[in-house]
Amino acid sequence: MTDIFTKPELDRRTLLRRAAAVGLLATPAVSMLSACVGSSDDDTQEQATGTKSADNPLGIDPKAGVEIVIFNGGLGTKYATDVDTPLFNKKWPDAKVTYSQTEEISTIIQPRINAGNPPDMINNSGSKLMDFGAIVKAGQAADLTDLFAAPSLDIAGKTVADTLVPGAVEQGSYDGKPFAVNYSYTVFGLWYNAALFKKNNWTPPTTWAEFTALCDKIKAAGITPFGFAGANASYYMVRALLTSAGKIGTEQVLKDIDNLKAGAWTNDAVKKAAEAWAGIGKNYINKTFLGLRHTEVQLQQNQDKVAFYPCGSWLENEQAKDTPSGFEYAIAPYPSVTTSDQLPATAINAAAGEIYFAAAKGKNPQGGKEYLRTMLSKEAALEFTKLTKSLTVVAGASDGVTISPGLTSANDAVTKAGKDVFMGYLFDTWYKKLDDESRAAANDLMFKDYDAAKFCDRMEKASQAVAKDSSITKFTRS
């Protein structure tokens, strides 16, 4: 007879205990991954400096190496390796640039910051980007005031700040001090296929009535008029809604939201915008989009199954390999919601994005800043635009250069908007938790209950909860 059951108790119980231990392993993961909890932030390591001069406005040590880390995502890394680093070394041949790239910035960089050994220049981007507000608060980002005050590398007679589009410095400022270069310049609006619209004699709408009338026509033609991806990109919808709110009641509405002002989300402008968009959700969206990812909906647009898609100007480059020939990306500003909108229909939301910063506690923060100054030269900016099909904050760097239909259209939209280009909002980067809430709320509004009042109340409640939470670092803008 088999003896497997003669002493079952011992074996089974040992096994059970081990099984329990496996489960418990999940708990300490947090402290493991964020590494080195108690790392003292007071130990200052020696930082390289040189003598300031007209040729060396940031006073870098010409022989000290600079370590840079680039996020490898939609923009690729070629602009850093093939443009910026050679340009940097042209001026500073003895400064060795140590380059690395990653798809997971926080995984690589956060432990190094906590260990007091960060790289000098970091591209904080991607889905695993670090909470930049927290980095500033922890004193880990270098103050860039001297960088923006330094002369531009190749535009004579201007400081770096002078060469940038309006709002570019502000976008990277925390409580009035600049800590980040937001390098790429993104134009937001309704993207459509200009060729398809031409063929059907459709013109992009400027008023809400035109918008819904056109949506009816598009629907009749068997095309989904409007769509966004609920599974992972509902923040595109949040931006559309809040841009409309901004056009109804000026950018002040969005500033109040950023400043967590009580009543900011229940403001009349936000309510009207939410009502208008809820109507679009109710009548013109495809319900299955709630379960789709951004690339899936974007692909459907490339196949002319979706007419309007709210997005930023990175869209064209992101879809480059799936866009059939004959498809012409073009952008339209969001149509006016009411006849009494305070901003004109041409007003557009364009913002600097893609954070690059110099680490305050690295070996060579001035070198990191000098690398940023190189990136902000006109030459580097033009090459960046050519390589990535993305505009930069360096004003007019790509004027007169034809690169792609979508980029030309975006450039035109900004020109037409003139002084009515507005930066939008920052709460999504300042308060990730609120950003998260807005995504879920936008999905509910557009796919489920079309209830504008509920949307506003829910966001108001979440915003006030953040305002009252002492563990969250607050920022303000004016």
Added chain:
Amino acid sequence: MRHGKYPFIIGFLVVPVAIYAVFVVWAYIQAFYLSVYEWSGLGPVENFVGLGNFRKMFDDTLFWQSIKHNVFLLIFLPIITVVLALVFAFLLNVGGGQKGGVTRGVWGSKVYRIIFFFPQLLALAIVAVIFGRVFGPDKSGMINGLFPESWQPWLFLADERYAMGCILVVLVWQAVGFYVVLFSAGMGNIPTEVYEAAAIDGATRVTLFFRITIPLLWNTVQVAWVYLGIAAFDAFALVNIMTVDRGGPDGATSVLSLMIYRNAFEFSQAGYASALGVVLFFLTLTFAWVTLSATRRESVEA
């Protein structure tokens, strides 16, 4: 011999104990320590809040929602998986009846056994991506693609009523193969004489299953139960990769492990995340304790 014994044992133990102490015990202590601080995850840990993080948790509706989902998995994942695995294992081993004094499985059982084990070989991340497509909400989704063209597509993960059910289905699909093998091994150890005797007495297959297989396999089933219960406390990878808006729509699939991850690495609330970790620690401990004490007395001797 005596002299060499201790250095020998210590030599074996020192590395694993050191690794365990640094990467498990020390990390635990840190998690407990951090749970009483408001710490962003960057910079020095200084803002002591006592039980503040736990109070915040008490008011956090998402936390209660997540607990509810973990409990849902804790109840259904073990039951469904164990029942399915038992039935399959029985069919594969005994279900074919007897021939020449040997009990055997249904026809083709060797092939089935391999097929059942396949899901276990796939990384969970890949399983999540595959099932993301299986549950696709439009006609490009596998299941919706099988439905007639005129049907409204079923939203699956995009419908908060079914989303958690979809997660459960995937977890069961992935786990069943392993437990079929585990139970098969257990059944292999049940003496054939018992089955023969029962068969001579005229027992049907159903009687064999309930009166012989299950009681003699009870110990293994209990082990499976604990393992599956612990898996139910995790489910992180599936929820993170598969679901709408990660843990959505609107928190409909959020689980504790996902909350910990997002608070620690996305919301810069490492202190709160540690407090959630501490709660998960006690939940797992309680579950293990309850299961252990509930199963202490029973033991069937063969």
